[in-house]
Amino acid sequence: MSLAYPVKQIQINAVIGFEVHEVHVGSVWKTGNLLFRAPEPGARSQTKMDKWARGVDADGRDYILWKADIPRTNRLVIQQLNSYYCFEVSPA
Numbered sequence: 001m002s003l004a005y006p007v008k009q010i011q012i013n014a015v016i017g018f019e020v021h022e023v024h025v026g027s028v029w030k031t032g033n034l035l036f037r038a039p040e041p042g043a044r045s046q047t048k049m050d051k052w053a054r055g056v057d058a059d060g061r062d063y064i065l066w067k068a069d070i071p072r073t074n075r076l077v078i079q080q081l082n083s084y085y086c087f088e089v090s091p092a
Helices: 042-048
Strands: 009-016 028-037 052-056 062-067 076-080 085-091
Touching (some): 009 062, 042 062
Antiparallel strands (some): 009 028, 028 085, 062 076, 076 085
């Protein structure tokens, strides 16, 4: 199966209250396919969360990695700070 979106590698540069799934500063994660559209952009969601990790891709774009707890998925997702779209994420 091919991905509908380009794979991005994100290096984690901040972790707040998030100590699961080997998420730590310096770890590298890769994006996968689109999972869902969040109700708000990542930057706004981040201000309401107490557990998240933040990272940057090779092009300097900022992302937030968080655990979605919604009926469609109960897993780690990654979302660009200025975007509504949440993608699969896995260790690189």
